[in-house]
Amino acid sequence: MRKSIFSVHAVGIVLIILIIVGAGISCAGMTSSPAGKKIAYAYKDKYNNIYIMDEDGLGQPLQITKDDTHLGSTEPAWSPDGKKIAFTSERYEGICVIDTDGTNEKVRICAKALYASVKIPSRIGFSSASPSWSPDGKKIVFSSEFSGSWEIYTMNADGTEAIRLTDNSAYDDYPRWSPDGNKVAFVSERDGNREIYIMNADGTSQVNLTNTPNAKDSLPRWSPDGKMLAFVSDRDGNWEIYTMNADGSKQTNITNNPQWDSSPSWSSDGKRVLFYSNREGDGDFYIMNSNGSKPIKITSTSSSNYRDPVWQP
Numbered sequence: 010m011r012k013s014i015f016s017v018h019a020v021g022i023v024l025i026i027l028i029i030v031g032a033g034i035s036c037a038g039m040t041s042s043p044a045g046k047k048i049a050y051a052y053k054d055k056y057n058n059i060y061i062m063d064e065d066g067l068g069q070p071l072q073i074t075k076d077d078t079h080l081g082s083t084e085p086a087w088s089p090d091g092k093k094i095a096f097t098s099e100r101y102e103g104i105c106v107i108d109t110d111g112t113n114e115k116v117r118i119c120a121k122a123l124y125a126s127v128k129i130p131s132r133i134g135f136s137s138a139s140p141s142w143s144p145d146g147k148k149i150v151f152s153s154e155f156s157g158s159w160e161i162y163t164m165n166a167d168g169t170e171a172i173r174l175t176d177n178s179a180y181d182d183y184p185r186w187s188p189d190g191n192k193v194a195f196v197s198e199r200d201g202n203r204e205i206y207i208m209n210a211d212g213t214s215q216v217n218l219t220n221t222p223n224a225k226d227s228l229p230r231w232s233p234d235g236k237m238l239a240f241v242s243d244r245d246g247n248w249e250i251y252t253m254n255a256d257g258s259k260q261t262n263i264t265n266n267p268q269w270d271s272s273p274s275w276s277s278d279g280k281r282v283l284f285y286s287n288r289e290g291d292g293d294f295y296i297m298n299s300n301g302s303k304p305i306k307i308t309s310t311s312s313s314n315y316r317d318p319v320w321q322p
């Protein structure tokens with residue numbers, strides 16, 4: 010079923026390119042694409058698994074996990090060198106790391122590390138999620154409900170030395186390490202609803218950047234230069250993608266579409282944002298300029314089984 014989805018789409022794209030070239034218009038001028046980048050994402054056939062596709066949506070996607078548990082494998086995160094992907098695994102109740110060719114799946118033993126470093130009696134059924142690499146590739150920040158409350162932790166990329174950065178009974182999740190390595194953006198409900206927070210990478214100076222008591226704000230994503238954050242919010246009545254400066258100023262709705270827009274991911278040059286939307290009925294991936302202009306659909310699905318798209322760094 011999946012092959013046909015992409016092959017039908019490929020025919021359409023090839024026709025569009027032929028038409029554009031025939032009209033004498035430069036394709037490069039439309040998108041200024043960093044050549045050859047990939048997109049990792051989760052796709053649910055029977056179970057969620059991690060796939061990699063070309064950023065133009067052409068070609069056959071590569072399946073790199075083979076999970077057969079209920080929630081499967083989701084939330085892929087590229088290592089800074091683009092050679093590995095960390096992801097959230099239900100099978101292993103934690104964070105796994107895999108080579109991007111689909112070999113060498115390694116379960117990062119965050120569970121054992123947490124047992125050792127947090128010194129909480131072992132219990133069954135906790136989850137860890139939402140991995141994000143430090144820019145030097147040596148550490149991973151992630152969320153876990155290990156302590157009984159969702160908190161943010163860092164660990165070495167081999168799963169050792171987990172350190173808890175938040176400590177409160179409220180929900181803390183979706184951490185993302187800043188490009189300069191000094192900060193972590195994350196989501197917290199400590200003020201009564203979901204807000205984007207920022208803190209130093211050692212957990213100090215936790216600050217609410219969004220302050221919207223009547224709306225949910227989530228999924229912070231750093232621009233590659235570290236000056237801005239993309240995030241999602243329902244403050245305007247439905248889920249939209251916003252950008253703001255890293256100090257919380259200039260919060261701007263860049264999607265402005267009545268349907269569901271989510272999961273922003275910056276291109277490596279910071280000029281474009283990849284995202285998920287169901288604005289045309291089915292859930293598809295789109296690429297727009299980082300000011301929200303010129304959204305272009307890159308997949309053509311007949312389902313809503315695609316999620317968590319992330320651009321190769």
Ligand SMILES: [Ca+2]
Binds near residue numbers: 179181
């Ligand atoms: Ca918490």
Ligand SMILES: [Ca+2]
Binds near residue numbers: 203224225
């Ligand atoms: Ca809020």
Ligand SMILES: [Ca+2]
Binds near residue numbers: 266267268269
């Ligand atoms: Ca929307």
